[in-house]
Structures are given as structure tokens and as C-alpha cells.
Amino acid sequence: NFSGTTVEAVLAELATMIDDTGVGVGQTWQDVKTSPGRVSGTAYQNTTGKPIQLRIVFTNGTGAHLYAGTTSTPDVDGLEIGESVSSAFNQLYPIIPDQWYYKVTGGQISAWNELR
Numbered sequence: 298n299f300s301g302t303t304v305e306a307v308l309a310e311l312a313t314m315i316d317d318t319g320v321g322v323g324q325t326w327q328d329v330k331t332s333p334g335r336v337s338g339t340a341y342q343n344t345t346g347k348p349i350q351l352r353i354v355f356t357n358g359t360g361a362h363l364y365a366g367t368t369s370t371p372d373v374d375g376l377e378i379g380e381s382v383s384s385a386f387n388q389l390y391p392i393i394p395d396q397w398y399y400k401v402t403g404g405q406i407s408a409w410n411e412l413r
Contacts, residue, residue, distance in 0.1 A: 330409040340400040354408035355387045361404025371398045
């Protein structure tokens with residue numbers, strides 16, 4: 298509630314809110330492929346309280362799909378947000394909102410990093 302406050306106070310509060318919640322603010326790139334572990338065919342949920350960015354590298358990306366959504370079955374109820382259709386190295390860099398689920402199906406994953 299900003300009623301009765303100055304424009305400067307409102308702008309300062311909004312700047313703080315943006316600074317605290319932006320992608321990359323207070324986050325670092327982490328290798329999550331082996332620990333805690335990420336594999337194709339399993340849904341994961343972003344519970345960090347902030348949006349995260351993924352970096353997924355496929356060595357044989359043919360048939361790889363990335364889905365995201367608000368349910369634990371994003372490949373059924375969500376959106377396809379990435380696809381790898383080449384047999385060469387392919388990389389996806391999506392941003393996943395807080396509390397959303399994400400899932401890769403198919404493909405051969407060689408690296409999985411998350412900015413969290």
C-alpha cells in the first residue's frame with residue numbers, strides 16, 4: 298500500500314523489489330547434472346523464491362524437448378519452451394519462474410547448469 302507516500306519513496310521501494318527478485322541477483326551458476334542430479338524424463342520444480350535460468354547442453358539433441366508449467370506434469374499440462382532438432386551440440390537457456398516445474402524429454406544431456 299503506497300497511499301500517502303511520496304513518489305520518491307514509491308520508486309525506491311519498487312527499485313528494491315526489482316533488485317531483490319531479478320534473475321542473476323544473488324544467484325550463481327551451479328552444475329546440477331550430477332548433484333543433486335538432473336535426468337531426462339523427470340520433472341523438477343523451482344522452489345528458490347526467484348526465477349532461475351537453465352543451461353542444458355545436448356550431445357545428441359535429436360528429439361529433445363523442454364517443457365515448463367505450473368503443474369508437476371509440464372509435458373502434459375504446460376508449454377513446450379525449447380526443442381533440439383539437430384544431431385549436433387545444442388544448448389537451451391530458458392528462464393523458469395518461481396514455483397514452476399520443468400522437464401526435459403528425449404535427447405542425450407551432456408551438461409545441465411542452473412543459475413539459482
